[in-house]
Amino acid sequence: MSKPSGTLSYLDVVNVCGNMRVGRPSPIPSDFDHEHLTPLYLNDAPNSPIIGLLRPQMVELIDLENQQTLEKGGQPIWSGIVHVPGLRNARTGFHSSLDTPAKRTAVMKEMCERWRDTGRFPDIIGPGKWRAEMYPVYRDPFGVHDYSAAGSDDEDNLNYAFEMERSACALFGIITYGVHMSTYQEVHTAGGERSLRLWIPTRASTKSMWPGYLDNTVAGGIPAGMPIFQALVKECMEEASLSEELARAHIRAVGCVSYLHRTPKGWIQPEVEYTYDMVIPPDADPTPFEPKPLDGEVERFDFMDKAQVEVEMRAGRFKPNCAVVLIDLFIRLGYITPDNEADFIKIVTALHTQFDYERW
Numbered sequence: 086m087s088k089p090s091g092t093l094s095y096l097d098v099v100n101v102c103g104n105m106r107v108g109r110p111s112p113i114p115s116d117f118d119h120e121h122l123t124p125l126y127l128n129d130a131p132n133s134p135i136i137g138l139l140r141p142q143m144v145e146l147i148d149l150e151n152q153q154t155l156e157k158g159g160q161p162i163w164s165g166i167v168h169v170p171g172l173r174n175a176r177t178g179f180h181s182s183l184d185t186p187a188k189r190t191a192v193m194k195e196m197c198e199r200w201r202d203t204g205r206f207p208d209i210i211g212p213g214k215w216r217a218e219m220y221p222v223y224r225d226p227f228g229v230h231d232y233s234a235a236g237s238d239d240e241d242n243l244n245y246a247f248e249m250e251r252s253a254c255a256l257f258g259i260i261t262y263g264v265h266m267s268t269y270q271e272v273h274t275a276g277g278e279r280s281l282r283l284w285i286p287t288r289a290s291t292k293s294m295w296p297g298y299l300d301n302t303v304a305g306g307i308p309a310g311m312p313i314f315q316a317l318v319k320e321c322m323e324e325a326s327l328s329e330e331l332a333r334a335h336i337r338a339v340g341c342v343s344y345l346h347r348t349p350k351g352w353i354q355p356e357v358e359y360t361y362d363m364v365i366p367p368d369a370d371p372t373p374f375e376p377k378p379l380d381g382e383v384e385r386f387d388f389m390d391k392a393q394v395e396v397e398m399r400a401g402r403f404k405p406n407c408a409v410v411l412i413d414l415f416i417r418l419g420y421i422t423p424d425n426e427a428d429f430i431k432i433v434t435a436l437h438t439q440f441d442y443e444r445w
Contacts, residue, residue, distance in 0.1 A: 107122065
């Protein structure tokens with residue numbers, strides 16, 4: 086995606102990130118809006134939960150995978166594949182023999198790594214896109230983030246269903262989860278005015294995704310088996326040289342944002358980002374809170390005032406999901422209100438979508 090020109094409204098910024106709807110018009114028209122999507126179920130049981138959305142080419146591919154496996158005398162991976170173009174209520178899911186998280190993880194690992202090595206889907210899992218990070222997939226995407234201990238497959242009591250390569254989740258329309266933290270200092274003047282400054286990183290030009298764009302102070306994914314807050318603490322040190330002691334003493338959880346994003350090539354990325362604040366006390370020296378690049382993912386950090394952040398955001402220079410986290414922050418701090426923003430309700434509801442999950 087190229088950086089848009091002109092001035093974006095807050096609602097424009099939100100819609101660039103959450104640019105997709107299921108079964109109804111999307112806020113930003115796409116060539117893929119009329120593409121038929123097939124629900125991906127966990128298994129072939131009548132009450133199986135839906136864990137993803139498959140594009141037509143993915144349904145064809147996993148059918149081919151099944152055929153090739155059967156020709157070799159193996160056990161099929163998928164069941165319930167329907168081959169009627171445009172048919173509603175078509176479905177597929179893991180074969181009933183793949184009845185544990187470990188078994189599902191193993192087949193997904195083999196298949197996605199093979200696709201990577203044979204050059205399939207280079208824009209998603211090709212060179213520079215593969216993350217080598219395992220992400221959890223849950224039976225209930227709005228449920229608890231539990232995990233199956235090594236060697237344990239007691240899935241009847243778990244929300245955790247299996248895990249898979251992070252970059253490949255978009256191929257299956259599977260919901261992923263991350264953490265975003267904003268470090269800021271707000272000062273109130275004697276005249277009642279407020280001044281807000283935020284630590285904003287510039288992403289390294291070598292990154293495979295969104296190189297050179299602006300970001301949140303610290304952000305990253307949640308690896309399988311890692312507690313949510315621990316994932317943020319890890320990212321604080323790796324990305325910004327912020328110590329665990331500082332993080333645990335000053336970071337607070339403030340909510341989450343969720344959005345359904347479709348890539349320029351049509352891949353589906355529903356995401357939840359847990360949001361956190363690290364507030365620098367108004368009379369404190371900001372130096373101890375100053376982030377510094379460490380792992381090469383960030384080019385530099387700048388302590389920007391809100392007006393400068395606004396200019397960059399409205400010019401489209403922020404990574405889209407980072408911009409929506411900042412809009413959520415401005416709402417929470419009272420800078421965006423129903424009195425000064427005509428699209429307030431549209432913005433707030435768009436920041437907390439449930440992905441049209443009832444339409445999957």
